[in-house]
Amino acid sequence: LATLWSELLGVEQVGRHDDFFALGGHSLLAIKLIERLRRLGWQIDVRALFAQPTLAGLAVNLQTASAIVVPPNRIAPACTDITPDVLPLISLTQAEIDAIVSSVDGGAANVQDIYPLAPLQEGLLFHHLSDPLADPYLHSSVLGFPSKEQLDRFLDALDQVIARHDILRTGFLWQRLSVPVQVVWREAILPRRAHRFDGPDPAAELLTWLHTPEAAPSLQHAPLIHAHLAHDATTGRWLLGLQQHHLVMDHTTLELVIEEVRAHLAGRQQQLPTPLPFRDFVAHAHADVSEQEHKAFFSAMLADIDAPTAPFGVLAPVRDPAALRFLRVSLPATLATAVRTQARQHGVSAASLFHLAYALLLARSSGSTEAVFATLLFGRMHASAGVDRVLGLFLNTLPIRLNTAHGSVLDAVRQTQLCLAQLLHHEHAPLALAQRCGTLDPSTPLLNALLNYRYSGGSAVLGVEPEVEHVAALDGVHEIAGQERTHYPLLVSVNDEQTSGGFSLDVQCVQQIGTERIAAMLLQTLQGLVQALQHAPQTALHALDLLPENERAQLRHFNDTTADLGGSGYLHRAIALQAQRTPQAVALVEDDVELSYAALDNRANQLAHHLIALGVVPEDRVAVCLPRGIDLVIALLAALKAGAAFMPLDPDAP
Template identity: 50%
Template sequence: ERVGRHDNFFELGGHSLLAVQLMERLRRLSLGVEVRTLFARPVLCDLAASLGSHDEVAVPANLIGEQSTAITPQMLTLIDLTQQEIDRIVATVPGGVANIQDIYGLSPLQDGILFHHLLATKGDPYLLVSQMAFAERGLLERYLGAVQQVVDRHDILRTAFVWEGLSSPAQVVWRKAALEVREVELDEDGGPGSEQLKRRFDPRQYRIDLGRAPLMRVVIAREPGSGRWLLLELLHHLIGDHTTLEIMHAEVRAVLERRAHELAAPQPFRNLVAQARLGGDAKAHEEFFQEQLADIDEPTLPFGLSQVHGDGSGVGEAHRMLPQALNDRLRAQARRLGVSLASLCHLAWGQVVARSSGREQVVFGTVLFGRMHAGAGADRAMGLFINTLPVRLDLDGTGVEESLRLTHARLAELLAHEHASLALAQRCSGVAAPAPLFGALLNYRHNTPAAMAGSRTDDGLSGVEWLGSEERTNYPLT
């Protein structure tokens, strides 16, 4: 009923999503605190004693104005480029300088995803696909208009990527970017329309041009044998993660329900880039990962699967719901021990990885939320915030409770490095390139039920049906 000063954040059922909201509310009161402090001192009176100890990274201003007629190296505060490189970028943007709002570097995960895009000769493992059906064309047009309004609001949805001829890749925010909609005809007797669309625009064969914003492509088609319209949306992982898709879905709905005036001011993605580039102490990242990984000289590969540069073809999927009783027991155990349920799941996954790879010292990738140190408004900003980093667990004779506390502490430490580069972390290990450090990934994620639209009609938007989505990574066991 009441929360007291001696209560423990995790015993009350706290988790990473709530942690981000807590940090955001503290930040608005100018009471910054590091997220690892919350994990290390989850009792409220202990946490209170640490408030105000964390200084935010000062995000340098964007010096490109609407009236700017030229862009010079001094105007770019979040990337180092020569004048020649800037001119090369300007040449790629329709409308030139007048249509450029900002230019900055990539976050570490964006760097990694761009690498995999360039590595793949056909298709792209990081193109996310979703499909919807609309009762009639007018409703589809209204939806597309709403999506364009959301694109107009958010920088990341008007961002293109340029790398050819540059010393380091850049992302370029266009002032105006029109959503590209392509209409195709489906075969009357070629089977279900959604399957036909999926085959034609399968990311295993299909790519999009990363130099043209928005990095979102829409394909529409009349469904054979009915009056419905189908929509297939391709969104590149470079500009979004799961939380971003939820925010986008909610904003599009708000526009369709004529509630656009209620939406909060959009947060620029440059804040995250500033945190990753200026806030991250590369030396501290290096020391942390060396301490964790220096003695690991062999890859952790469950079932001997070493191909971590795959294209996502030949994937098998299984969906299992935890029985309610087991779910309740897991939550009760996490609370009893004052740790997050995520920590318990990481330890369990570590056991799976240990058994399937025959190792006691296991390393696997964990997907970090990426919004813990992403500046003001990070809980509702759009863009690619998540990051994948290695977590190392020693699954020797230590008892479960002690192992769980160690796992929780290790994840708390990792959060302080959530924007470190995976390449840097891998270099700190004793595993020689090009062998991968790990072949398994755990994505522990908080889903809000409203965003998991299932295959039902969207409430408030009658005539719209969600047909599902697909996301892939290049890790063999996820």
């Protein structure tokens, strides 16, 4: 263990009481550590890594590796007749298999493998089927190329990457089947479609077209990457509109695909590692932790939730992705350094600090003392050997629940780290299973906000050193526009820039929440957390101030209730004086009803005399339980005229 820590963390000597996270460890390095241990014949419960991150603590938890045996693919290359016995990972009838084969271009000869969906794929397919024309997991981007030759070379390289990896040659079928399946094609060529746009901004027109129903690719046909080409006659550049579905790639895989494209363009394809099949991960995901164990864990977490965490009162889903706004903001260098420093000093991951900050923001903005939200897990902690070099969809979205009402800042940070460790043990649980463990009405969404903590630099995941030499084929190529969709009204992606040591935030939310507001509040919360950890770690968590100065100034403006009451000093006397000055002026308006100052004062006087007749005397309190309207104002004035104080009651309260 000490040798591995020294190599992975870049330290010369490791002590038995040294802390993995205090030495600079994080989730990506944890995956590498687990994989290196696996190669040496050892395994460790990921919960132990986060709960007991010292060298001695981990050593106690080391166990001899017990690998899950994944049956090999039995479909021979020249097979023309696929039967149930050659599909060890899934149980299908012959009729179902025949239906699958008939949907593949080239028939059985072009079917390499058939197996079930991974947990997150199940959730993504569900969202697609809920609204196929507004699929939140279809990513579109537009790239600009100086020449058609460069564009063609890029697409040829992308075709070679698709040919290398089975997940990039995969389609998805569910109709007339007992369970959804993914089908790996032996050959799947990147679809290319040419367009012509004659407007002043062809790039914007192309991006707009990519979001139309006509442009949506079919999930049944591989590959789920499509290329759309257009020429910008004004600038002379060539445009490439790329679409890819998250069913086959997550953020890390996308970076790895780009790195492999660079390798092909630079003539370094021979240096790339041997591709590993995605099927092994699927097998491990289904055999890892039992469904009963998943249910017990999420029931304990969610069974007593009686209301969703709805930031600023907004609930999922977002029906129109065009309603989302996007903002990217970088953390100031001093704050980024402070986050890493405090995380190391207190033996937690930086991800724990960001999760706690997000929970505080959500709890406060939803009027609660706790937050239940979705978090994206890396999905590679419990996977098969070599998982750090496999392309595909590994990320899984699962709920996390954090209490923000009790304890100190330091206790809360450590508790967040523990909650994440426990959640990692269930990283392959289907989101649908977790949500069913809650008791909310099915029509009420449990999860309305998502945090995506991700590490930039896909090559670091594979253990392939990123090449920095000049790639001539990419000269002048740049991304013009891009958009990721989501059905969450609030999504924050934290980009952990390992190379520079900085952080950036990608905030995506509906307009009524406001991207700038979320970014400012999150930065303010992070600042408060690190300052408390540095100077007063026992500060009560609920005492942290989340409001940035502009929001606080707005509140002061809203509550600037100083008013000139005409020298009377009392509201009811000011109304009476105004009634003498302008008796017929309109004082109140309710729908189509208007009330003058004279009428208002007269009706308030009448009610005041009635209250006095009932026994109200000065210094009494008069409860007023009325909806907003003219009668409410009259009642308040009458209580004051009787010398009493009014106590407003909410008629909608129980």
